[in-house]
Amino acid sequence: MRRLVSVPIVMAILFVGARSSAAPSFQIVSDRFLWTSANLVETHFQEKTPEKGKDEGPPLPLGLFSFQNHFERHGTPPPMEFLMPLNPGPSSFAEMKKDHILFKKTERKIPLHPGRMPEGATPAQPYLLPLPEMNRVAVVYPYYLFQDKEDRFVTKVYSDEGVLLSTYDSLPTHVLRDNPALLVSPERSGCCESFKWTIRFYHLRQNSVSSYGCPEGFCGDVLFTRLGPGGPLFIAQETVGKLSEIGVSLQTNLYVVGKEGDLLASGKILFALRQPHGEKRMAESLQPYSISNLLSVDPLPGGRSFVLRFGLEGNRAALRLDATYQGMTPCVVFARPKDPFFLQGGPDLRINETSMGTLPLLLILEPGEYIFSSSSGRKVDEKFLRWNIEADQVNIVTVE
Structure with a gap:
């Protein structure tokens, strides 16, 4: 999530463009900063040559x-x-009735009910998503949240006998061509300031989900x-x-x-x-x-x-x-003064009682909780704030 705060801040150690795999504790970026995780190591670049007997480039x-x-x-x-792509449609295992799903093999009737939905959700018409190669069928319950301005989903996966195997709070949209047990959802949602990518993998055999997002x-x-x-x-x-x-x-x-x-x-x-x-x-x-x-x-x-x-x-x-x-990932912190008058040179900043320099600053910190404060020449602001700096986020701190 976006990290916006109105507090004082400070940093340490001047940095001038070098590469490091060790995560820094405190740094001020004055030019360029490049870090790679310890398991990414520079190696020799080799040109690729076409295989013998193959004409393609x-x-x-x-x-x-x-x-x-x-x-x-x-x-x-x-x-x-x-x-x-996974396509909605009739299933050879189940039939959707007015208020229930009928599983033909066992004649079991399952009420159409998505379970718990977020407050304010407006449900839409449910539908079936056949998964015949796995002897399963998914029941998809779409719903709409006005504040999100887009559809959301509850997906329930059943066996051909009507046994509930998995419940997901998202919608699988594809299947890997050579593995029917791995469903996939490369989801692009929102726009502008709410734009987001999420790639999910639904493991039907393990009844689990893994996701990778930003x-x-x-x-x-x-x-x-x-x-x-x-x-x-x-x-x-x-x-x-x-x-x-x-x-x-x-x-x-x-x-x-x-x-x-x-x-x-x-x-x-x-x-x-x-x-x-x-x-x-x-x-x-x-x-x-x-x-x-x-x-x-x-x-x-x-x-x-x-x-x-x-x-x-x-x-x-x-x-x-x-x-x-x-391992640990260092955090980027954008530190700026609240008063735009100081954009080219604001108050001095402190982090954990260490003086860092004049705002605005581009900072690298280890993730964790810090105490931020600021001073403007003659007077030190006595306001202090404990703030949690997070990895894999963009931390934006606005200093009073």
Whole structure:
């Protein structure tokens, strides 16, 4: 979520553009900041050569299939040929009646009832979503929340005998072509400041859901593709922070998901640029590991290590991704004065009694709770606030 507060703040340690895999505790970004998770290691960039006996050239760069790039070039979302859409319709296992569902195999009748819905929800007509290859059927209960301005769903999955197996608070829309037990929902919701991407995997055999998303209102580009026929799925998602008087931040979360929906590998990249009136495109051009610069993701023997090659837009680099990242992620904090008169030089800031400098500031902190205060030359503001700085978010702090 967007973090907006009206308090004093402060930071420490001057930073001038270097790369680090160790998360900093306190830093002020004066130019550029680049951090990668410890399981993303720089490696040698190798050119790909066509296999012997094959006439086709190298595969198209993956960066061209991100939502942003594909939409700008073609006016449509990128194709996802590794998925098949799920279509509402009649089921060979169940029949929807006026107020119940009849399961033909056992003649069991299940009342049409979605269960608990949010306050203020307006329900719509339920419908069936057949899952014949798994001997299951889903009952979908759409509803509408006025404040969201979009449909929401409760989805209940039953066996062919009418046994309730799973209940989801979202709608699966696709199935993996070569695995009917893995349902998928690449969901794009909201717009403008509420825009959000969420990619969900519904594991029918485990009756569970895993999801990968970005904070509402701060979602950037997204890439969702498959690494070759029968290969794992790859997700790259951006979280973008920007304040015109301070600069831009760009966090890229990477996930490799197996065909059973299991997470094989994950990593994170964080870039921050201290540049008033800076734009996302500027940050992408300076950050060598951006989605728009991605050429390929190549599996290594063992199935849990991958080489990411970058160079679509000129900056050639390669990273080796090993297993999943479980460590701490540093936090970007945009600190600005409440009074616009001070945008080019505001009060001095303190964090945990450490003087950080003059607002506005672009800061890097470890996640956690901090005490913020401010001073303006002769007088120290005695107001203090404990504030929780969160990872994987864009923390915006407005200082009184």
